[in-house]
Each structure stands twice: as C-alpha cells, then as structure tokens.
Amino acid sequence: MSDTYSPAEAAERSGFSLDTLRYYERIGLLPPITRTSTGHRRFSERDLEWLGMLRCLRDTGMPIAQLRRYAEQARAGEGTIPDRLALLVEHAARVEGHITRLREQQERLRRKIDWYSAMAPSAPTPSAGREEPTAVGHGARPVPASSGAAA
Amino acid sequence: MSDTYSPAEAAERSGFSLDTLRYYERIGLLPPITRTSTGHRRFSERDLEWLGMLRCLRDTGMPIAQLRRYAEQARAGEGTIPDRLALLVEHAARVEGHITRLREQQERLRRKIDWYSAMAPSAPTPSAGREEPTAVGHGARPVPASSGAAA
DNA sequence: GTGACACCTGGAGTGCACTCCGGGTCAAGG
C-alpha cells in the first residue's frame, strides 16, 4: 500500500508521455503531484487511477477543456457529483453516437472494399460501365457544420 | 443526368464547408473542379460521390496525407486498384480496432456512471470508505507511445 | 441598373493537444 511511482513508471502505466504528464499537471488536469524533498514527482496509486480515468475520457474524444471542468469539480468535493454525472452521461451519449456513425462508415468502407476486391484480381480493365459505389447509402449529411459534432 | 451543383449545394450535400471544399481542391483531394466561363465552380454528380467517399474516410479518421495518396492513385487509373484496396483494407482494420477500443472505454464509462448514479440521488455524503472505481478493469496500457496508434 | 448575396483568389490566422529545447539538478553504480 501507499506505493508511489516515478514519472517514468506513471508514464508507462498510464500511456501518457512524460511531457504530457507534466503538461496535465500544469493545466490542472492532475492535482499537484507529491514531490520528494528534492522536487522529483512521486505519483500515488490514486494519481494513477485518476490518470486511468483521463485516459478513458481522452480516448473517447473528450476535449481538454471539458476534462478540466471535470477535474475541477472532482477536486471541489461531493457536492459536484450530480454535475459530474451529467457530464459523463452526456459524454457517453456522444461516444455512443460516434460509435454508431463509425460503424455505418465502416460498413460503407466494407462495401467499397468488396467492390475493389471483385475488380482487382480477375478483371483486367473490363471497360463495362460498372459504376463505383462511392455514393452507396446515406442520403447526404446536410448538417451545415455549425455544431461542434466532430472528433 | 449530368446535374451540377453550386459550391453551396456541394457543401450542403457533402457536409464539408465551402472553405474546406476549396482547400481540398487546392491540396489535390479533389480533381480540378469544372468551372463556368466566369470561374465559378460547378460540382458534378461524380464529384459529389467522391466527396461522399472523402467524408467516409475522414469520419473514420484517415489523415489528409493518406487521403492524398489515395486520391492520387484514383486519378492514376485502374492499375492502382490493388494499392487502393490494400490501403482501404488496412484502414478498415484500424477503424475496427478503434471501434473496439471505444467500446471498451464506453463500458468503463458506463460503470463509472453507475457508480455516480448510486452516489448522487440518495447518498448525502455517506463518508463510508467506498473507493471510486477509477481503476476498473484494463490492466493499464504499457505502450510507451512509440507507434502512432492514436486517433 | 442596383442592391443583396454568392463566389473568386492567395495568404495569413486559429485551435487543439501536445512535444521539444536548453540549461540546470539529482540519484546511484563503479
């Protein structure tokens, strides 16, 4: 218990680079990390757990700014739990949507690949008017790019 | 047939902004778009289909540089079909991996949300030593960030 | 023919999330 980790270990275990760990601490995604008497960081088990959460949220596309709000709330105590809950629920919904969109596009990709596969090995310039399936499915996406629905 | 579209229509149908369409033409993701006598672009049905493909690949995280190679090959004729096929297959695999990772993280997120839900409405600072499930599952990710496995 | 609006160009600017740098300190084995 009460194990601590060097920056290098923390980096390895969290998957963030050393620079990123320092950066995260600077911008407040991490609490001030405990230091040895000579100023070297020592990451606690708790820090590592928190890094795991950050990893999860970053991997699912949460922007730094939002992460910051979340970190702030987490530091502010249990009164913010409803806020944090709302934030996570909303995020999970976005992730869900993202996965769905990704799957649709993956399906389209698959069709294109099938078409290429039928093309590549056997048919040497058949010249038959077989159109490329570029426009398969999805009746366009008329979203005027206003909302920040990217990632 | 042989419908054409104004830049605004092309933007609406493809979901790219006008600026992005011009940018894409400049960097060679789009072939030189047909112009009216006065220099205004007219997008063909074919252009729109190609834009749909670009949309699919961008949405699934293919970087511009790779898209460029793909566009180049597409312009180079049918001899490049095996290359294009390989590129898409590889990309589809990456997308698959990405979806998988996303689902894992989504699951973790769900557990965290459950925990917060149990916390928020009923328990007013119970002070019981119930640890946050930040570290649930996944025995860390010891990847030293060397390969470009992000996105 | 005139006002409103769409479109043109090249180049500069933006936002995000890191990543690198240089110059210095610390820790530990031989």
Next chain:
DNA sequence: CCTTGACCCGGAGTGCACTCCAGGTGTCAC
C-alpha cells in the same frame, strides 16, 4: 569522485486540419 541517466523548469515550437480575411467579380430578382 565521476559518470550516466532520470528528472526539473519555463517557454517556444510543431503538426494537423481547417478557417478567416481582404479585396474584388458574378448573378439575379426587382
């Protein structure tokens, strides 16, 4: 002691993918 490698800091730099700008031309309904 001395070297080697991990670590410290603030700040500058990078890469990506757009996005905006200024100044000018086209189009079209009224």
